[in-house]
Amino acid sequence: MNKNDINEKPASCQIAVTGSRFVPMLMSTPMVVAILNGTKTETRRIVKPQPDYFLNCVNGKPQPIELKSGISQFFAVVTDEMDVTNDKCIYPKVNVNDIIWVRETFNLHSDLPEIRPEYWYKADNEIYPGIKWKPPLFMTKEACRIFLKVVDVKVERLKDIDEESAIKEGIERLKPDGLLSFRSYAVKYDACVFPIVSYQTLWQKINGKESWDENPFVWVYKFEVVERPHDFL
Numbered sequence: 001m002n003k004n005d006i007n008e009k010p011a012s013c014q015i016a017v018t019g020s021r022f023v024p025m026l027m028s029t030p031m032v033v034a035i036l037n038g039t040k041t042e043t044r045r046i047v048k049p050q051p052d053y054f055l056n057c058v059n060g061k062p063q064p065i066e067l068k069s070g071i072s073q074f075f076a077v078v079t080d081e082m083d084v085t086n087d088k089c090i091y092p093k094v095n096v097n098d099i100i101w102v103r104e105t106f107n108l109h110s111d112l113p114e115i116r117p118e119y120w121y122k123a124d125n126e127i128y129p130g131i132k133w134k135p136p137l138f139m140t141k142e143a144c145r146i147f148l149k150v151v152d153v154k155v156e157r158l159k160d161i162d163e164e165s166a167i168k169e170g171i172e173r174l175k176p177d178g179l180l181s182f183r184s185y186a187v188k189y190d191a192c193v194f195p196i197v198s199y200q201t202l203w204q205k206i207n208g209k210e211s212w213d214e215n216p217f218v219w220v221y222k223f224e225v226v227e228r229p230h231d232f233l
Contacts, residue, residue, distance in 0.1 A: 020149075021098045022232060026136045027146075028206065031170050032104045032123035035146060035225065040170025046207070047155065047217040051090060092153050092219045099229060100221075102146035103139040107131050119143045141233050148223035158203070159215045166195035168222075171202060 025043070027035070034040035094100060105122040122133050161169075172183035174191050182198035184190035185205045192198040200212050 020229070021095070022229070023094050023098050023100050024103055025094070025100045025148075027102050027104050028136075029105050029122045030172065030202075032102065032121070032146065034170025034172070035102070035148070036123060038225075039173075040168065041224065042165055042168040042220060042222050044158065044161070044169070044203075044218040044220055045093070047090060047219055049090070050216055092155075092221075094150050094153065094219070094221055096150055096153055098150045099226065099232075100148040100150065100223060101141065101144045101232065102148065103136040103144070104146070105133050105136055106139055106143055107134050108143075117142060119145075121145070144232075145228070147226050147228055147232070149226045150221055150223050152220075152222040154220045155217055156220060157215050158212065158218050161196060161199065163195045165220070166199040169199050169202070171195055171198040 027043075031040055031043070107120045109118040109120045120131060174181045174183055181191040181193055182195050184192050184198060185201040192201065204212050
């Protein structure tokens with residue numbers, strides 16, 4: 001790890017009148033569907049840069065933490081030289097009470113000057129004849145329709161996820177032959193008996209086949225859907 005790369009500043013965001021920050025976050029179409037259905041209430045994002053391990057700073061003094069339980073306040077990375085200073089800290093991009101504005105696959109339906117712009121969203125119906133979808137990266141604030149208030153933040157190893165959290169990540173439930181199972185994102189029309197295996201296939205589809213075995217540190221963001229903030233934009 002390059003010492004000069006240790007510092008990670010929060011993503012650019014807008015400060016709301018309420019004191020909350022607005023932070024953009026990309027979401028795939030299946031995950032947007034899960035949010036709209038109320039089945040996705042968590043998201044995991046890779047910590048960048050990856051530290052050797054974490055300590056919890058209490059009153060300025062580093063204290064070891066149990067990673068499986070995570071922490072929700074302040075995070076510090078320790079260098080090989082065991083030098084813990086403020087300029088060598090990694091902070092989560094999103095904090096408790098921040099509001100995530102979700103960037104999803106979309107397209108403009110109407111931009112007539114006399115009316116407010118209207119949009120189509122792929123998560124509502126993937127089959128719209130003749131529509132060329134715009135990637136989430138290009139979604140503007142005007143087009144955003146989903147807002148998530150962060151209620152908890154912690155850090156853990158990817159493989160420390162439990163079954164309950166795997167389900168809260170929004171994996172799709174299936175019921176072939178009356179048995180409860182979950183979608184495999186690796187093989188179309190295939191199923192997984194265990195939710196963690198389903199989430200593993202989802203993670204690998206997004207981050208690459210070897211990404212699960214790398215077992216990186218991840219930020220775990222827990223959230224709830226809120227209405228469009230009056231001071232957004």
